[in-house]
Amino acid sequence: xxxxxxxxxxxxxxxxxxxxxxxxxxxxxxxxxxxxxxxxxxxxxxxxxxxxxxxxxxxxxxxxxxxxxxxxxxxxxxxxxxxxxxxxxxxxxxxxxxxxxxxxxxxxxxxxxxxxxxxxxxxxxxxxxxxxxxxxxxxxxxxxxxxxxxxxxxxxxxxxxxxxxxxxxxxxxxxxxxxxxxxxxxxxxxxxxxxxxxxxxxxxxxxxxxxxxxxxxxxxxxxxxxxxxxxxxxxxxxxxxxxxxxxxxxxxxxxxxxxxxxxxxxxxx
Ligand SMILES: C[S@@+](CC[C@H](N)C(=O)[O-])C[C@H]1O[C@@H](n2cnc3c(N)ncnc32)[C@H](O)[C@@H]1O
Numbered sequence: 001x002x003x004x005x006x007x008x009x010x011x012x013x014x015x016x017x018x019x020x021x022x023x024x025x026x027x028x029x030x031x032x033x034x035x036x037x038x039x040x041x042x043x044x045x046x047x048x049x050x051x052x053x054x055x056x057x058x059x060x061x062x063x064x065x066x067x068x069x070x071x072x073x074x075x076x077x078x079x080x081x082x083x084x085x086x087x088x089x090x091x092x093x094x095x096x097x098x099x100x101x102x103x104x105x106x107x108x109x110x111x112x113x114x115x116x117x118x119x120x121x122x123x124x125x126x127x128x129x130x131x132x133x134x135x136x137x138x139x140x141x142x143x144x145x146x147x148x149x150x151x152x153x154x155x156x157x158x159x160x161x162x163x164x165x166x167x168x169x170x171x172x173x174x175x176x177x178x179x180x181x182x183x184x185x186x187x188x189x190x191x192x193x194x195x196x197x198x199x200x201x202x203x204x205x206x207x208x209x210x211x212x213x214x215x216x217x218x219x220x221x222x223x224x225x226x227x228x229x230x231x232x233x234x235x236x237x238x239x240x241x242x243x244x245x246x247x248x249x250x251x252x253x254x255x256x257x258x259x260x261x262x263x264x265x266x267x268x269x
Pocket of ligand 1: 011013016017064065066067068069070071085086087088091111112113114129130131132135
């Protein structure tokens with residue numbers, strides 16, 4: 001179905017199946033995992049997990065609306081037991097391929113995250129999503145955030161990474177892509193910290209904080225060099241050796257592209 005106001009398609013398995021149709025080169029899957037591993041978002045996620053649980057070893061982790069499950073793969077690499085959940089067959093095919101190409105394993109479940117079965121509730125130490133909940137509006141927007149807490153054991157933690165309403169490069173890029181008719185990710189409504197706080201209040205979550213990815217990285221959305229390279233379909237530099245650990249700033253949690261809600265179930269401190 002087309003949302004005529006924004007000329008973007010509604011969130012549906014068919015929309016995502018279309019986006020996950022193509023397989024990139026093996027080298028791209030290996031590079032993309034290494035790239036995320038060098039990101040400040042991952043470094044901050046890893047630090048929070050180690051602080052909470054000591055290590056990843058044996059932790060039960062679920063990534064909701066996982067796509068290829070990049071962050072779950074990084075946790076699998078460190079010994080966590082992974083469940084990949086997505087309602088798109090295409091996403092699950094790509095996730096299986098992505099894990100296999102990176103020498104990792106997981107359980108793969110085809111399931112609508114808004115209709116979670118009882119056997120998944122209260123079962124996980126960590127739940128997370130990276131680019132899922134911004135695709136929902138109305139009551140479903142609260143429900144999809146709540147789902148992250150519903151799957152957690154007592155004392156479990158969640159990471160919900162969403163686009164930040166106050167990241168200007170992303171807003172410019174999205175506006176231009178929608179105007180040009182090249183936007184492919186369907187309905188997408190960025191968040192503010194204020195909205196996330198309101199949702200936490202509504203679902204009874206009191207222990208939470210925010211962090212971000214790198215504000216500097218978001219300038220890639222509007223980098224002329226990047227845009228030209230993309231238009232000319234130039235090859236990406238896939239050398240893992242060129243990657244450097246990203247550094248963060250205190251501004252990231254306010255203005256970067258990815259705004260991460262780090263929440264804890266129950267009265268944990
Ligand atoms: C932007 S992608 C996530 C990308 C991912 N973080 C990665 O590393 O590849 C969003 C995913 O959410 C899935 N999704 C959207 N709505 C869903 C729902 N109700 N239940 C399960 N999955 C859903 C889509 O199929 C899609 O694969």
